[in-house]
Amino acid sequence: EAAVTQSPRNKVAVTGGKVTLSCNQTNNHNNMYWYRQDTGHGLRLIHYSYGAGSTEKGDIPDGYKASRPSQENFSLILELATPSQTSVYFCASGDAGWGGFAEQFFGPGTRLTVL
Amino acid sequence: SQWGEENLQALSIQEGEDVTMNCSYKTYTTVVHWYRQDSGRGPALIILIRSNEREKRSGRLRATLDTSSQSSSLSITAAQCEDTAVYFCATDWEGTGSKLSFGKGAKLTVSP
Numbered sequence: 001e002a003a004v005t006q007s008p009r010n011k012v013a014v015t016g017g018k019v020t021l022s023c024n025q026t027n028n029h030n031n032m033y034w035y036r037q038d039t040g041h042g043l044r045l046i047h048y049s050y051g052a053g054s055t056e057k058g059d060i061p062d063g064y065k066a067s068r069p070s071q072e073n074f075s076l077i078l079e080l081a082t083p084s085q086t087s088v089y090f091c092a093s094g095d096a097g098w099g100g101f102a103e104q105f106f107g108p109g110t111r112l113t114v115l
Numbered sequence: 116s117q118w119g120e121e122n123l124q125a126l127s128i129q130e131g132e133d134v135t136m137n138c139s140y141k142t143y144t145t146v147v148h149w150y151r152q153d154s155g156r157g158p159a160l161i162i163l164i165r166s167n168e169r170e171k172r173s174g175r176l177r178a179t180l181d182t183s184s185q186s187s188s189l190s191i192t193a194a195q196c197e198d199t200a201v202y203f204c205a206t207d208w209e210g211t212g213s214k215l216s217f218g219k220g221a222k223l224t225v226s227p
Contacts, residue, residue, distance in 0.1 A: 004157075031213050042203060042219035043158070050213070058214075090157050096213050101146055101165070104215060106157030 003027045004107035006091050012113045019078040021110050023091030031094045032074040033104065034066060036087040043090065049074055081114045124221040134194055136221040138204035139186040147180050147187040148205040148215060158203060194225045
C-alpha cells in the first residue's frame with residue numbers, strides 16, 4: 001500500500017487563483033518535502049518540514065507557502081498562482097539521518113497547469 | 116549550484132548492453148544517492164554509496180564514488196527494457212542529514 005499519497009493528481013488552475021496541494025504519509029517519518037520537477041531542471045526543493053508545526057524554506061520558496069498540521073500531512077499552497085508555476089509537484093517523506101544517509105520516499109506527483 | 120555543468124543526458128541502448136551514467140558535484144559529500152524514476156511516477160532510491168565505499172553493487176547495478184574527483188557513476192549490466200527510466204544522483208551537500216540536492220538526471224531508453 002502506497003505510503004506517500006498526493007491529491008489531487010491533476011489540477012488546472014487560473015492565474016491569480018489559490019491552489020492547495022496535499023500530501024499524506026503513513027511512514028511515520030519526521031521529515032517531509034515538496035519538490036517541483038521541470039524539464040532540464042531535475043527536482044528542486046521548495047519547502048520542507050522537520051515535524052508537525054515546522055516549515056522551512058528550500059531552494060526555490062518564492063511564491064509558495066507550506067503547512068504541516070500533523071505528522072502525516074504536509075500541504076503546499078500557492079496563494080496567487082502564476083503560469084510559471086505550471087509543473088509536476090512531488091511530495092516526499094524521510095527520517096532525519098546523520099550524514100545524509102536518509103532515504104526519501106516519494107509520492108506519485110501532482111501535475112499542475114496554471115492558465 | 117552544487118552540480119557540475121550538465122544537461123539532462125539522454126542515453127539509448129539495446130537490451131543486453133551495459134551502460135554507465137555519471138554525475139559530478141562541486142561540494143564535498145559523504146554519500147551519494149541514486150534514484151530511479153519511471154514514467155508517471157515519483158523517484159525511488161535504488162542504491163546509496165558512502166564515501167568510504169568507493170564501489171557498491173546491488174544485483175545488476177554498480178555505483179562508484181570518487182571523492183577526490185567529486186564524481187559518482189551508476190552502471191547497469193546487461194540492461195533490460197524494464198530499466199528504461201530517468202536516473203538521478205543526489206547528495207546531502209549541506210550536511211544537514213535531511214536535505215538532498217538532485218542532479219538533472221539521465222534518461223535511459225533500452226530497446227529490445
